[in-house]
Amino acid sequence: MSRSPALGWLASFLPAPVTVKWHERARSCLGALLGIAFTGGLMYLLLGPVANIPLLVAPMGASAVLLFAVPASPLAQPWSIIGGSLVSATVGVTCAMLIGDPTLAAALAVALSISDMFALRCVHPPSGAVALTAVLGGPVIHALGYRFVLEPIAIQSAALLFAALVYHAATGHRYPHAGRQDRATPSQAADEAARVGFTREDVKAVLGRRDALLDIDTDDLYSLLRETQLQAFSRSFNELRCEDVMSRHVVSVSPGTRADFVDRRSFGALGPILNYFDGWLRGDALRTSNVGSVMTVDVCTVAPTDPITELVPMFANFGHHHIPVLDRAGRVVGMITQVDLISGLYRQTATRAREAA
Structure with missing residues (x-):
């Protein structure tokens, strides 16, 4: 029995199966919890409880979904969140100042933000909400003017990104998810x-x-x-x-092989420099580690x-x-x-x- 076109169209709305494993889902949820908590807590410490600046703006929640749930997405990379947020905030504030009609200002702010994000290669979907917030955020947001770009957008975007960098590194997850720039002959x-x-x-x-x-x-x-x-x-x-x-x-090398020897083989002239900074970051610049320790x-x-x-x-x-x-x-x-x-x-x-x- 063939299915009617209407049922086929409705069936297209059904979500595809999620292949992400449960431990990865839990890791994403915990990361978002810690990231948003860190961002809000930092704003509280910087501004105090009676500040006229929002401790958290709604677009940060959408950014957290990308940064912690789909960190491999090109839309979730550091330049995307920072560049996209700053560009959209600037465009949104400008439209709010120059255009009296809020509906027209909001529409132009989102459209121009998308155009600028494409041009600057920093497309970040939550930044469309940043532009809307600048236009429709009410008297408190409007009173900030271009200060809105720095406080709260720049600070909160940077704080959330920092939390993502630390969390992914601590949980053994590759982020930023930059592609390998192979220069093949x-x-x-x-x-x-x-x-x-x-x-x-x-x-x-x-x-x-x-x-x-x-x-x-x-x-x-x-x-x-x-x-x-x-x-x-x-x-x-x-x-x-x-x-x-x-x-x-x-x-192959043995565990006792000096790590700077491996660095020189792998990275040429950068080997000794990399080895020095590796030791310096661990507070032991004078000791050369061996392969077994790293x-x-x-x-x-x-x-x-x-x-x-x-x-x-x-x-x-x-x-x-x-x-x-x-x-x-x-x-x-x-x-x-x-x-x-x-x-x-x-x-x-x-x-x-x-x-x-």
Whole structure:
């Protein structure tokens, strides 16, 4: 029995299933609680209980949703919240001063704020509410004039952002969620395309042809596409083992290796500088730490004989870019990256095609 067009249209309003795990939902809620409490408490300490400035403005609640619930969104990044809030506050105050009709002033304030946020690359949806607050906030807000941009908007936006930075760092969550600015050479890009099938530039080109703004970072979309490719390929090649795709020539160090040696290898001339500031921040600039004191020990590993299907959730769910391969004695015998996995699957596909021919 076919469904009527009306029922199909109503069904489109149903929400999609939420795939966020419960512990991540709880982490987001706790972060928002602490962030708003910190922002309001800071305003109270700075202004006192009888201030004529709101201790919290409503748009901060919407910003908290982005900063703590969807921190990977390009709309939730530091420049978005600070730039978007300041621009919209300035536009809103200006419209409130120059236009007598509040409805027209509010409409122009939101429209001009969106235009300016696009131009300055700081689109932040709650900032539209900032512009409305400047116009419709009443006599208390209007009396502040351009002071509204600094107090409360700039202070509250900065306080909420600071709380988000600290909270995400304390809970092991990557924020700011800035994309990796890889500067691949033409030969590296060609090699990536040959092994993976597409490059980041391909993804950027496709996004550039779309009319709508997609709320996802280019690198995140690229990673999702690669992980989807991995999942689809690995489902068809269960006979492949990790030893078939791993890189065998792996540079390794012992826990006692000096960390500044690793820094020099990884960052060139910046290594000694990074090592010095690392020690200085910990109050011990004169002592050189070793690898064992700064390394991460809780990592995912695989055995050479593990099927490659074990790798996909590690890359997808844990954010790993390199998976160590350990033998029975616990020694590193190889390393697998997403590109290694895709390259191995591609070679296997080519082999099957030749055999079929």
